[in-house]
Amino acid sequence: MPELADVEGFRRTFERWAVGKPLLHVSVPIPEILRNTTPQGLGRALHERAFETTRRHGKWLIAATDGRTLVLHFGMTGELVWSGAGHGEPSPHDAVLLEMEDGTLRYRTQRKFGGLWLARRASELAKITGPLGPDAWEIDGDAFRERLEDRRGGIKSALMDQSWLAGLGNELSDEILFRARITPDAEVSALSPSTRSALFDGMKAVLEEAMRHGRIPDEPGWLEHVRGERPGRCPRCQESLRHDPVSGRTAVWCPSCQREPD
């Protein structure tokens, strides 16, 4: 689930409950989730410190203290949950707990694909995240079109390539291509200038709404709403949706609304 908009939701949770407040205790029920440190190392790094800022780049959440920086990635099933005064149940999948005065911030994950890292400086950060393109939410239309210029191959694989553009995963990419009426296997080189602009506008529109919700909205009109159904019907024209493998993932798309470039 966690793509750019979900991670933004987690960032807001982190910001609201854990920034500028004393961190009372760190515990790590699932130590394997720490990728470049140990429970002791994490405790030492965060002990008697407070988080000062949070930011997000693509699907990465970066939370800085005045010393070390905590780097979080959520993999396929990670989430950040706040539990305090009467809400937010603990779970056996809680891997890291940041205990504050009024509650606990829980990094939770079922499949342990994500993880937490400690970084000292920007160069360390880059090593942890690997190469990241500009954030899909931050990029403007001119820069986006410029990037498309020197990209080959399929459009969906470009959108999902974190080193080309950071933050979009399988579901947001499908949603964007649906909005822009482009087939997922279309070649970038075949997209006309007006289709490229429609693609950027579609991305903007999808992300604006997803960012408002802090996740992909599960609402009528969105593919997300019918994604689980087989085959499911197009929210726009009621045609049966296709589910096809494209660049290693399942693309959901409407063969009637979404068109191969001429």
Next chain:
DNA sequence: CAGGATGTTGGGTC
């Protein structure tokens, strides 16, 4: 029971 699932990495290929 088998197959598939939102993400990334690392290997190998062209």
Next chain:
DNA sequence: CGACCCAACATCCT
């Protein structure tokens, strides 16, 4: 180097 493909990772759901 750039792009593609696959397998692997751990676990749950259909």
